[in-house]
Amino acid sequence: MKRLICLLIKNCTWDGKVERELNYTIQKLAVVPELNEYLNSIKSIELRHFKDSSLLGSYIPPQKKIVIYTNNIKSIERAIFVFLHEFAHHIFVTSNNFDSSYNENIRNSAYLREEIKADSLALQLLNKHFSDYHIKKVVKIITNGIECMEEQLKEISNQWVCHWNYNFATYSTNSSVNYTVHWMNVRNEVVSTENYVL
């Protein structure tokens, strides 16, 4: 595994700690071959400071670059989650499961769907690989956030609700990671199903 993380701030204990933990995070994920392939296709991961406190991380598709804004993140568990969220965007973009009408500045349905997808996959990865961390608080915040985005999506599209179902049953060293999304209507009927083999 090549060295990915680039620390753009020097002499800060917190940033150094985040850097170490994210290196460890990458090592943990790299054990799964399918995830390792996606990790290898990331060009760089930058740790920076940013003045807008609402921004914790971003993914820049053309450069395959993940940026983590360490000064806005208050716990290691959150830092790991932010990385997993941006990594999830990378996975969806790279595997062509990404709505190109997505724009991070416009909260339209494409935005909400992509953010729900990224949060949901990141949550799965967090639960699967980082259950030995204090993840309860982050899981609660993100689960509430997903519910909130689902509500917004429902308002925008007037009838759609989404329900996410993940199948990690075949998640092992030799098999693929399956990720299934069921989109459902208000009567809880499945309208469409998207299967991703990561």
Ligand SMILES: [Zn+2]
């Ligand atoms: Zn995002």
